[in-house]
Amino acid sequence: MRNVLALALALWPLTLAGASAADCAAPFVVEAPLDGSLQPTSRVENLQITLQSCRREGAEEVLATRSLRIGGEELFVAVDPEQLATRLERAACWTCKPTTAEAQLHTRFIGSVERLAREPGKALAPGATWLDNAGLKSGRGGGAFLSGDLCPSHRPLDRAFLKSLEQGGAATPIALSITGRWMEQHVADFLWLRQEKAQGRLAISFVNHSFHHPYRPGVSDAQNFLLVPGVDMTSEILDVERLLIANGEIPSVFFRFPGLISDRALMERVREAHLIPLGADAWLALGAAAHPGAIILVHPNGNEPLGLSDFARLRGAGRLPQPFRPIDDAP
Numbered sequence: 001m002r003n004v005l006a007l008a009l010a011l012w013p014l015t016l017a018g019a020s021a022a023d024c025a026a027p028f029v030v031e032a033p034l035d036g037s038l039q040p041t042s043r044v045e046n047l048q049i050t051l052q053s054c055r056r057e058g059a060e061e062v063l064a065t066r067s068l069r070i071g072g073e074e075l076f077v078a079v080d081p082e083q084l085a086t087r088l089e090r091a092a093c094w095t096c097k098p099t100t101a102e103a104q105l106h107t108r109f110i111g112s113v114e115r116l117a118r119e120p121g122k123a124l125a126p127g128a129t130w131l132d133n134a135g136l137k138s139g140r141g142g143g144a145f146l147s148g149d150l151c152p153s154h155r156p157l158d159r160a161f162l163k164s165l166e167q168g169g170a171a172t173p174i175a176l177s178i179t180g181r182w183m184e185q186h187v188a189d190f191l192w193l194r195q196e197k198a199q200g201r202l203a204i205s206f207v208n209h210s211f212h213h214p215y216r217p218g219v220s221d222a223q224n225f226l227l228v229p230g231v232d233m234t235s236e237i238l239d240v241e242r243l244l245i246a247n248g249e250i251p252s253v254f255f256r257f258p259g260l261i262s263d264r265a266l267m268e269r270v271r272e273a274h275l276i277p278l279g280a281d282a283w284l285a286l287g288a289a290a291h292p293g294a295i296i297l298v299h300p301n302g303n304e305p306l307g308l309s310d311f312a313r314l315r316g317a318g319r320l321p322q323p324f325r326p327i328d329d330a331p
């Protein structure tokens with residue numbers, strides 16, 4: 001009898017937390033106003049890396065890559081294993097079982113994570129301990145994949161550049177690699193981006209670009225960017241995700257290394273976090289040309305006006321492959 005009572009008491013909170021069928025029909029939305037200030041990361045509790053296979057009647061199977069709690073509700077970040085789209089789902093609506101990367105290798109998502117974690121970068125001098133531009137460097141098919149990095153910057157967002165991408169009709173896809181420090185220092189610009197997205201002008205995929213984006217001028221790549229001693233890579237990843245989710249946005253499945261510089265150990269942390277390392281093969285300010293399927297890299301954070309003027313010149317001359325496509329299509 002005591003056991004039955006204990007069981008009933010143990011189940012009681014679960015029943016209370018159970019989501020109704022209506023709640024299950026749509027992804028969970030984090031309410032965050034499009035003006036004012038940033039929402040605190042304390043809204044997002046217990047954000048953890050996980051890998052689970054989740055099913056629910058009437059829905060396609062998804063992979064849970066993060067578990068978290070918001071306002072007392074247990075949630076997970078759901079990844080469509082073939083389309084790579086991400087969303088938040090209520091845990092109570094799904095039946096989830098732990099899985100492994102090995103068991104999910106057949107999916108486009110985990111297949112890409114595992115393959116691209118081993119994709120070498122630019123050839124470096126023999127004995128180099130770091131990697132340059134490792135990961136996904138160009139995409140499948142034609143057109144181009146436009147990416148813009150929002151590294152920490154004292155200058156404002158180049159809204160004119162982003163406006164120049166907008167067209168009547170469909171939203172223009174762009175992958176924005178975002179840092180926590182840029183978000184904290186450019187709240188109005190971040191909220192402006194959210195508005196452009198919400199109003200269907202830009203189809204923004206938020207790519208994790210680390211929280212702090214360390215950079216020490218004049219220091220060699222071997223000891224710079226995330227290779228600066230003392231960096232906590234898992235915090236660099238999760239702290240950006242926490243800030244994005246607290247503010248109503250869902251991180252994509254991509255991670256871009258600051259400076260495109262990494263090493264085997266950092267690459268392993270990205271793989272363990274089930275993220276796809278995103279390189280680039282057309283860093284325009286460095287003079288690279290864009291071929292069909294190119295991943296174009298510019299900096300709309302005010303730090304690299306040369307790349308943006310090159311972009312405008314090449315685009316005007318019809319020398320950028322079209323159309324711009326969503327980064328989820330690239331791997």
Ligand SMILES: [Zn+2]
Nearest residue numbers: 149151258259
């Ligand atoms: Zn950067």
